[in-house]
Every structure is written in structure tokens, then in C-alpha cells.
Amino acid sequence: MTDLPSLTDATLTLENRVATLTMNRHDLRNALTGSALIDDIVATAEWVNTCPEVSVLLLTGAGSAFSSGGNIKDMAERGGDFAGNVAEVENHYRRGIQRIPLALQNVEVPIIAAVNGPAIGAGFDLANMCDIRLASTKAKFGETFLNLGIIPGDGGAWFMQRLIGYQRAAELTLSGRVINAEQAKEYGLVLDVYEAEELMNEANKMAMQFASQPPKATRLTKRLLKMAQRTELKDFLDLSACFQGMSHNEPEHLEAVHAFMAKMK
Template sequence: MQLPVTNDALLTLENRVATLTLNRHDVRNALTGTGLIDDIVNVAEWINRCDDVSVLIITGAGSAFSAGGNIKDMAERGADFAGTVAEVEARYRRGIQRIPIALQQVEVPIIAAVNGPAIGAGFDLANMADVRIASTKAKYGETFLNLGIIPGDGGAWFMQRLIGYQQAFELTLTGRIVDAEESKKIGISLEVVEPEALMDRVSEMARQFAAQPPKAVRLTKRMMKMAQRMELKDFLDLCATFQGMCHNEPEHLDAVNRVIAMTQKR
């Protein structure tokens, strides 16, 4: 399938791994005031239609992962921030709030390669991934209250599910900046690596994910997301149905035969 056109991001696909690089380093990859919202949403929707993708990596070009909102535009009451309550509400729904909805529905694993600061909506974007691998130069900040606004992009929903209510509450109410090492300690980042090793480590993990049977990978991702909002009995019913689907896929028998062959060689 042909890659979708992106305006402010770069998209590549190699060995079943799609890499989306936010490419507005002139504004530290701010999501507002750029075409990055449309790029992220369009790529997310494309992945669900493309069976050739098993993993999505999101990273940033330049020194930042994403600065979130453009503060200069806020100060100047730019088009993304001015207007009546109804106008702002509609702009959020039709704009940045499309990102959490789109990424929450992505059927493949998402790895955020956090190369630098992920601030405000940029922090929330990283938290929408399934896994975060951070450079030692990464910093995270839920800084909305510092600007007199709330996390309007769904960040409060994602972060407390990631690190728990109490820790998420403290980070949100203080608006303080968390460095890479603390981010690993409190469960935001899975790993922290040197900047020059970041993409190698993320690519290694992506290859491990992509090497698994692709249809089972998508069902597993869906299953794990649905587990967060289902009662156990309903979830087990879902698992039984998904398992029936897996048992009837050729990739299941292929995988079983590979394991048998490997065992016989030992």
C-alpha cells in the first residue's frame, strides 16, 4: 500500500516497521500551529488499513520530541487559542483531540522514541504510545497549569493509567519537569539510553515485535486495550473469540512448526 502524504512529518516503512518523525524542529515539533495533528491522525488511520505494518515508531527531529502547544501563539491569541468558549471547544474536538482518539485505535504496538523534551501535549503524545524509550536528553512536563490551562488533549486520562492517580496528580498540579532517569523510576519510560543509541534500541524492540505473527499481534494489542475497560467475565469471552480467530489463521500453524523445528535442532 502507498504511504500517505505527510506535510510536517516524515514517514518511512521498512520490514513492517513504520517510523513517523515529527519534522518541525523550527518550532520544537509543536503540535498546534503546524500540520502535525493531521499527519499523526492520517498515519494512524492508514496503519489500520495496511496489513504491511506491525509496529509504529514516533519520534522527533531536532532537539525536541514535541513542545506541545505553541506558546507564542498563545500569547498572541493566535487562531488555535482565541475565540468564545464554544469556538475553542469545537476547535479542540476538531483539532488536537483527534490525536488521542486516533492513536487509541491503532491496532499495532506504538513505541515513542523520546529524543528530547516532551512538554505539555508533547508529553501526552508520548503517553499515548504503548512503550516509551527515552534518550538521556529527554524531559517530560505536564505543564498546562503553569500556563493557566488544563490538559485539553486527554493527557489526564492517559497519564493516571500509566503511572497511577497519585503520581499523575502531583505531576499535573505542580507542572514540574521530570528528567529521563526519574521518568524511568516512576514508570513513564521503560528504558533510558544514550542519545546516539536511542534509535538503534527502539529499532531493535520494533523488530522483535514485528517478528511476531502479524494478525496475532494486532489482536493482542486490541485485547490489552480492551482489558482496561472490561469486566473479567466479558474479557474472557472476548479472549475465547480472539483465540478462535488465531487458531484458524495460517500464521498460527506456521509459528508452531517453527517452534517444533527449533526444538528439534537443540
């Protein structure tokens, strides 16, 4: 089995091609700043891309919260990532929390967020950086930056409107209101909602379904889905033809075809 990266404030497991990253700072409600979670998430994202044994990344939180986002105590004390003048705070963001969206955007496998509890501020944005979000009935979601007199400095304004459209994203961001899991599903922010005790079983079931697909084609498909968001159709079709040529020449393609034909017989 491949070596897992060494993490500080999160745990990481790999089983049946599913890597599960669990944010493990319940004492901070899994705040991304004021902890080592930024480094842990980025290190895991980079490891996933270099580990052929991984087909799915599952992200969740330990304890009652998914992630509370920024560390409010540090904000109040003007400490940690929030200390310094304009240039210093800008640098903290660029070299700190903004590494997460850049790292997750480049992950080559599907990312499933199992939102076990409140996902607030940057925690909400973290969930929106994943490909699919499944939520517990105990989950809550809030783009609450304006309530604290700040803006979504981690890229949240970029991600949410691409999920649910500009108007709804603008209303949630400008009001700073918190919605429950069922409302999040109605808005299209989460795919499904489950009772708390069922969430991880359902998330693992989906992860295992994805992980059962041919691994190299799965990575190429995930890359295509991301590239489709920023590529003109003609260029995208050229790239798709190239990726398809690669896929047709992989042993996993013939294995899948033969398995399909065997089922038909």
C-alpha cells in the first residue's frame, strides 16, 4: 500500500481506492485558519494526484461541525492570518487559505463532501469546491462574511454562482443568512440529505460506485468536466478526441468491454 502523507490536524485513510480526509479539530469546529488544516488539505490534494491507487477523495469533518471557516478569535485579536497591514493580510490570504481552491480545483479524481454539520463562511466555500455535496440533516450553510464586515476572500464568490446561478448566490452572499440542509438541496447546493447516522454510509456508497469505474478513464473524465468550464467547444472537442485515443489504448478499456459483454451473455 502506498505511503500516506503526514498530516497534523486531519486524518487520512485509503481503502478500496477511496481516500477519506477527515478534518479533526473539533475544538476549533474545524476552522481552516488558526489550525494546520490548510496545509493538510493541500498536501492531500497534491498526494491524490500522484497516487494511482486513489480514485475518489471523500472530505468530511470530525465532531459537530464540517467547518466553521475562519478563526473568529484570531479575527477579534487581529492575530494569525488576520494580523498586519493591508499588504501583510493580502499575503496571508494568498499564501494561506487561497491555496485550498487552487489545490482542489486541480484534483484529478472526484471529490465528495460529506457535510456532517455546519459549513459556515470559508467552510461553506470549501464544500462548494468539491464536485458533489451530500449533507446531514444537522448541516447548515452560510456565506456569512458580510456579517463580520469582510468579503469571501477564499474564492467563495467564484464557486457558488457557478453552482446555483448569480441571483441566488448574490442573495445568500449579500444577506449572510444561514440555511438548513433541505434548503441547500432545494437551491442545488447539495445533491442529497441524510440522517446524521446514515451520511457516511451513503457517502461511502457513492464513493465506492465511482471507485469501481476504470481508474484512468475516471481521472480523464474528471479533467474533462473541469476543462469544459473554461474551454471553447472546438478546443474542447479536440481535447476530448485526444483523451479518447488514450482511453481506447488502455488495457482497462478492453477489460471493461469484455466484462460488459460477459454480463450481456
